[in-house]
Amino acid sequence: MSSTTSTSQLQQKLSWLKENGHTGLLTQLQHGLEKEGLRVDLDKELAQTPHPEALGSALTHEHITTDYSEALLEFITPVFEQSSDALQFLADLHRYTYQNLDEELIWPASMPCHLLNESAIPIAHYGDSNVGKMKYIYRVGLENRYGKMMQTIAGIHYNVSMPTAFWPLLQRYSKNTGSLQEFRSASYFSLIRNFRRYSWLLMYLFGASPALCGSFLKGKQHTLETLSEGTLYLPYATSLRMSDLGYSNKAQADLNICFNHLATYASSLNRAIRTPYTPYEKLGVKVNGEYKQLNANVLQIENEYYSDIRPKRVTQSGEKPVHALIARGVEYIEVRNTDINPFLPLGMDQCQADFLDAFLLTCLLMEEREISTEECEQISENHQRVVTRGREPGLTLIKDDQHISLHQWGSDLLSEIQQTAALLDEANGCTRYSASVQAQQKKLDDPELTPSAQVLNAMRTQNLSHGEFVMQQAKLHRETLLSTPIDQAMQIKLAAMRGNSLQQQQDIEAADQKDFDSYLAEYMAN
Numbered sequence: 001m002s003s004t005t006s007t008s009q010l011q012q013k014l015s016w017l018k019e020n021g022h023t024g025l026l027t028q029l030q031h032g033l034e035k036e037g038l039r040v041d042l043d044k045e046l047a048q049t050p051h052p053e054a055l056g057s058a059l060t061h062e063h064i065t066t067d068y069s070e071a072l073l074e075f076i077t078p079v080f081e082q083s084s085d086a087l088q089f090l091a092d093l094h095r096y097t098y099q100n101l102d103e104e105l106i107w108p109a110s111m112p113c114h115l116l117n118e119s120a121i122p123i124a125h126y127g128d129s130n131v132g133k134m135k136y137i138y139r140v141g142l143e144n145r146y147g148k149m150m151q152t153i154a155g156i157h158y159n160v161s162m163p164t165a166f167w168p169l170l171q172r173y174s175k176n177t178g179s180l181q182e183f184r185s186a187s188y189f190s191l192i193r194n195f196r197r198y199s200w201l202l203m204y205l206f207g208a209s210p211a212l213c214g215s216f217l218k219g220k221q222h223t224l225e226t227l228s229e230g231t232l233y234l235p236y237a238t239s240l241r242m243s244d245l246g247y248s249n250k251a252q253a254d255l256n257i258c259f260n261h262l263a264t265y266a267s268s269l270n271r272a273i274r275t276p277y278t279p280y281e282k283l284g285v286k287v288n289g290e291y292k293q294l295n296a297n298v299l300q301i302e303n304e305y306y307s308d309i310r311p312k313r314v315t316q317s318g319e320k321p322v323h324a325l326i327a328r329g330v331e332y333i334e335v336r337n338t339d340i341n342p343f344l345p346l347g348m349d350q351c352q353a354d355f356l357d358a359f360l361l362t363c364l365l366m367e368e369r370e371i372s373t374e375e376c377e378q379i380s381e382n383h384q385r386v387v388t389r390g391r392e393p394g395l396t397l398i399k400d401d402q403h404i405s406l407h408q409w410g411s412d413l414l415s416e417i418q419q420t421a422a423l424l425d426e427a428n429g430c431t432r433y434s435a436s437v438q439a440q441q442k443k444l445d446d447p448e449l450t451p452s453a454q455v456l457n458a459m460r461t462q463n464l465s466h467g468e469f470v471m472q473q474a475k476l477h478r479e480t481l482l483s484t485p486i487d488q489a490m491q492i493k494l495a496a497m498r499g500n501s502l503q504q505q506q507d508i509e510a511a512d513q514k515d516f517d518s519y520l521a522e523y524m525a526n
Helices: 003-019 023-027 083-098 130-146 166-173 180-198 200-206 262-272 278-283 321-328 350-365 373-389 406-428 432-445 451-461 466-482 488-511 516-525
Strands: 030-040 064-066 072-076 156-161 211-213 225-228 231-233 309-312 332-338 396-399 402-405
Touching: 003 023, 003 166, 003 350, 003 406, 023 406, 030 083, 030 332, 064 083, 072 083, 083 350, 083 466, 083 488, 130 278, 130 488, 130 516, 156 350, 166 180, 180 200, 180 262, 180 309, 180 332, 180 350, 180 373, 200 332, 200 350, 200 373, 200 406, 200 432, 211 451, 211 466, 225 451, 262 321, 309 321, 332 350, 350 406, 350 432, 373 396, 396 406, 402 406, 406 432, 451 466
Parallel strands: none
Antiparallel strands: 030 072, 030 156, 064 072, 156 332, 211 231, 225 231, 309 332, 396 402
16 A cells, blocks of 8 residues: 555544534543563662562562563553553652652663673572463573563553544444454554554664663674674664664564454464473473473563554453454554663653654554565664664655665655644644654754664763763762652552562462462463
């Protein structure tokens, strides 16, 4: 389908929303944020201390937990209609955490601090319950499959869904006579496909990891250049986090999931979590009484599949994510390709959130065509070019089997996104969505305005290594965040959640009736 047809479909749907008085629904988008951040000591080394008990239980706390490592904090906001409220909640989580971190700091970059070796990366612990043990062994499996270094990379997940009332209206407009659940899921998958086609633009505009500490690649072959002692980079890179240096996986390469349908997506994941993989079989599952992984399949669990965007559905107790999707359809989408911007206290700001809303809504309302195998390969090629060479003068990408300059294609996309932004402005009585698009056009016109260029410029002009630069920013952000008092009600709420979460963990541990082997076998059999 041509870009002209794509544009006309977008224009038609935007006109339909406006002419039928549906724009008010655009004020009810649902937003949630998840942000990771390593705890580091004042020597720029990964913290070796346990997850602070003052923050509560990493197993049961709703908003403050850990990801792969005991030192990798993860903040999770509730769902809000306004992205500004999610950002405010995230800021308060940072403030509360800093009140309880003593001499440690939160690393404000996607690529990690100096890492002595893999043994200096402690795997997260979640207590003695079966569910806690399973979370721990899953991470042991990640270590044995991919190594620990990759697991120290951090990012921001931006979660969005349309309001419930939107879907019946869009279904009637689309003259779709199937079930509402199937229509909603298919529409979200259309959004995901368009996101994958155009997410290279987000990498260019917001990628903020053009350099890394040399310790991350110690002893490994690579093609990076030396920026300064201990710092490696690529001159025109935007996001090394999203390159092959970050999350790459040979075992997953053959899954070829291009998100055309929920049924094929779910069956691909189901197959991967049930299909043995010879190298993992050789590794063994339980060896000499110790688990090396949860199983020897291509994926231990669905979350092991890495993608820059995921269809999601809140699960019920004990339910697998893929089963929740099959049973009740897609509920929201999770954007996973957002780097932590070292210049921003929260890693992202309101302008970026507004642009993401306009970008994602545009992806939803554009054409609904499937991704062929050939296009899937072109998408991967465009992604690789932008994350490693995105600011290279004259860089071209592949669109409909033709070469097109990144600047031209990016400008064309921003013209379409601007139409959506204008309607969001009208619905919300503001101008900030259009302003967010205009800010991105400036980055296209002048690559030096991109976060990736600014990171490199800051290191060069101040003669700083990657670690020195990020540590400098960490100290600045701590001061900035703590200069604004935490909301008093939030302070009380988080203090109560600390105690409640610790008690919940104890209750879960006390209630376990099965031995772990039986628990795991039962979970895997479902």
